[in-house]
Amino acid sequence: MKVLVTVSEVATVDDEFEIEELGVDPRYLTYDLNEWDDYAVEEAVQLAEAGDDVEVVTVTIGPERSEETIRQALAKGADRAIRVWDEALEDVAVLDPMTKARVLAAVVEDEEPDLVLSGVQTGDDSFGATGVALASAVDFAWAAVVNHLDYEVGDDVATVHRELEGGVEELAEVAVPAVLTIQTGINEPRYASLRGIRQAQSKPLDVQALADFGLSGEDLPLDLDLTGLAVPEVESDVQFFTGDATDAAGQLAELLREKGVGA
Amino acid sequence: MAVLALAEHRRGELRDPSFEVLTAGRDLADALDTDLHAIVTGGDVDEFAAELNREGVDVIHTVDHGEEFTQDVTVQAVEALAAERDVAHVLVPNTVNGLATAPALAERLDRPLATDAVELAVEDDGVVVTREFHGGKTEGTVAVDGPETVISVRPGEWPAAEGAGDAEILAADVEIDESRVRATVTGFQEVGAGDVDITEADVLVSVGRGIEEEENLVLVEALADALDATVSSSRPIVDNEWLPPDRQVGQSGKVVTPDVYLAIGISGAVQHVAGMKGSDTIVAINTDASAPIFDIADYGIEGDLFEVVPALIEEFGGEVPDV
Numbered sequence: 095m096k097v098l099v100t101v102s103e104v105a106t107v108d109d110e111f112e113i114e115e116l117g118v119d120p121r122y123l124t125y126d127l128n129e130w131d132d133y134a135v136e137e138a139v140q141l142a143e144a145g146d147d148v149e150v151v152t153v154t155i156g157p158e159r160s161e162e163t164i165r166q167a168l169a170k171g172a173d174r175a176i177r178v179w180d181e182a183l184e185d186v187a188v189l190d191p192m193t194k195a196r197v198l199a200a201v202v203e204d205e206e207p208d209l210v211l212s213g214v215q216t217g218d219d220s221f222g223a224t225g226v227a228l229a230s231a232v233d234f235a236w237a238a239v240v241n242h243l244d245y246e247v248g249d250d251v252a253t254v255h256r257e258l259e260g261g262v263e264e265l266a267e268v269a270v271p272a273v274l275t276i277q278t279g280i281n282e283p284r285y286a287s288l289r290g291i292r293q294a295q296s297k298p299l300d301v302q303a304l305a306d307f308g309l310s311g312e313d314l315p316l317d318l319d320l321t322g323l324a325v326p327e328v329e330s331d332v333q334f335f336t337g338d339a340t341d342a343a344g345q346l347a348e349l350l351r352e353k354g355v356g357a
Numbered sequence: 358m359a360v361l362a363l364a365e366h367r368r369g370e371l372r373d374p375s376f377e378v379l380t381a382g383r384d385l386a387d388a389l390d391t392d393l394h395a396i397v398t399g400g401d402v403d404e405f406a407a408e409l410n411r412e413g414v415d416v417i418h419t420v421d422h423g424e425e426f427t428q429d430v431t432v433q434a435v436e437a438l439a440a441e442r443d444v445a446h447v448l449v450p451n452t453v454n455g456l457a458t459a460p461a462l463a464e465r466l467d468r469p470l471a472t473d474a475v476e477l478a479v480e481d482d483g484v485v486v487t488r489e490f491h492g493g494k495t496e497g498t499v500a501v502d503g504p505e506t507v508i509s510v511r512p513g514e515w516p517a518a519e520g521a522g523d524a525e526i527l528a529a530d531v532e533i534d535e536s537r538v539r540a541t542v543t544g545f546q547e548v549g550a551g552d553v554d555i556t557e558a559d560v561l562v563s564v565g566r567g568i569e570e571e572e573n574l575v576l577v578e579a580l581a582d583a584l585d586a587t588v589s590s591s592r593p594i595v596d597n598e599w600l601p602p603d604r605q606v607g608q609s610g611k612v613v614t615p616d617v618y619l620a621i622g623i624s625g626a627v628q629h630v631a632g633m634k635g636s637d638t639i640v641a642i643n644t645d646a647s648a649p650i651f652d653i654a655d656y657g658i659e660g661d662l663f664e665v666v667p668a669l670i671e672e673f674g675g676e677v678p679d680v
Binding site for chain 2: 219265316322
């Protein structure tokens, strides 16, 4: 059995930052493995540990820089990695979910996994859509926002809990092959061990271009065009208590007492 | 040409975003000088259609199939309708089930998809979506390429459609291919029905990622004791299993409306704010003055919780634990 995990490198923005034209000035960005994907990798590795002969492959759409991030997933137990990049993707301000799905679909058709695990969303663009679009593109079943998975290798149905709004979970059965989008909290992602980190250096990381899948830039939808980026205007009327911690706490205590708290 | 709004329901009731997407849809239809259609799939569709028949809705399509909102049925139904009715734009609530549906719909219809819109505009015959990036630290405008789109709209950004409408209600003539319904809802369950009900509390001391370590939770517990308050939290604390799920405030947790909500080390992501913005008085303690929690707070302290919280415990005569 093969589990494919889509992983993204995401940019976190510092508390103080500047915007340069249509992007955040790179000096204020830190790159890391997408939080949701960390849970997806863990879920896949746990499936591999519970079953016999399960291969875990990660796939990333990203530039060379992202290899450090991809290695994190290998260090946590994925067997090999695929990184797809192409000059057609280089100057794209917003990589839209339909484009990502098109590229990932080519990888799925090539790899023929039984399960695809994908983080619910990325922390930077937060479209929350790639996994479900991918499922449709490769004609897999899907379940979105999964926070509990019961699946034994070889079964043709996966039983999942989907986290809905308002403290309610939906119980669902999904035919395999399937794409499951994985929610944070589904498991406890491990830290990579030193041994894992060492091993990751020698695990295969294949770099592929669109042409390797018979695609070209022309085949990509690329249909979201970022036309402006700004710090949102804030209509805050917050009143700050100032001074050192003791002063500020004193003023807050006074307010709380006025409200009848702790009285 | 038409704009089509998708309604969502659960366990016999239409969900609030279903009425908001009607408003967003009506605005977009007005800008394009066209009709607004709505569609509801599954459940008591006749009753749902009657409820959705609000001012500004021209046609409501019903698809009587099963009890619950089912993604695979909905995708098939909207796909068929989009072709038959010349639907230019499909608007979907940006909810868990909306996001389980819209991307597949865009893929089937070969259309661009933009999610989580907080504003929609029409420019040069195309739709321009305003949405957040970088966890809300930036906001961008995105021109969606092409005359036909699928767009999801963030709950709470548009008011619910009101007033009695005079929509034409039609049972849609769509064949559902059962072999393509491959994910089935088998039930629902409430999470974390513990003995503490945070929705009943008058004062909540709510803790977030800023607390850093599980061991440090004793600080907020001591503060809650001193204030005679209840401890709640943002999502990461529950994800880490430092507190049980029934303590979680937010979109996927509980919606709370206490007299005082004290947010400690909580940045204020939109999903969290959705669960606490109705509180009477909101106080935030955070090291980052630009954290979105301060946009909604009435009072704030820009400071280190590890200094402010002990000082506050002392103010109320409590004992400060060692952390």
